[in-house]
Amino acid sequence: MSEITLRDYQKLVDDWIKSVGVRYFDEMTNLAQLVEEVGEVARIMSRTFGEQSSKPSDEQHDLADELADVLFVLTCIANQTHIDLTAAAQKNLEKKSGRDKNRHLANPKLRGD
Numbered sequence: 001m002s003e004i005t006l007r008d009y010q011k012l013v014d015d016w017i018k019s020v021g022v023r024y025f026d027e028m029t030n031l032a033q034l035v036e037e038v039g040e041v042a043r044i045m046s047r048t049f050g051e052q053s054s055k056p057s058d059e060q061h062d063l064a065d066e067l068a069d070v071l072f073v074l075t076c077i078a079n080q081t082h083i084d085l086t087a088a089a090q091k092n093l094e095k096k097s098g099r100d101k102n103r104h105l106a107n108p109k110l111r112g113d
Helices: 006-021 027-048 056-060 063-080 085-099
Strands: none
Touching (some): 006 063, 027 063
């Protein structure tokens, strides 16, 4: 599969929902799904990079796949609430770039001072 943009992905998810998923879950169900998927990412992160020990059942979990699950549900929410993620991401990055232009550079905690 060739590389896709966020806009392409939104369309692919919408097509998948309409052909395989039957319909979107309602917004609150998708919010619950998103929280569940983020929890799975947190579990992997805490066991891989944090101090929590792993169980044998943790070995089958794949961080990349779980992050993709988060992206899928997030995209579902964007689609059903008519949000263009490409435009939203661009606008958000512009906001952060203006707001945080000097903040992080001036933070001694980030420099290790």
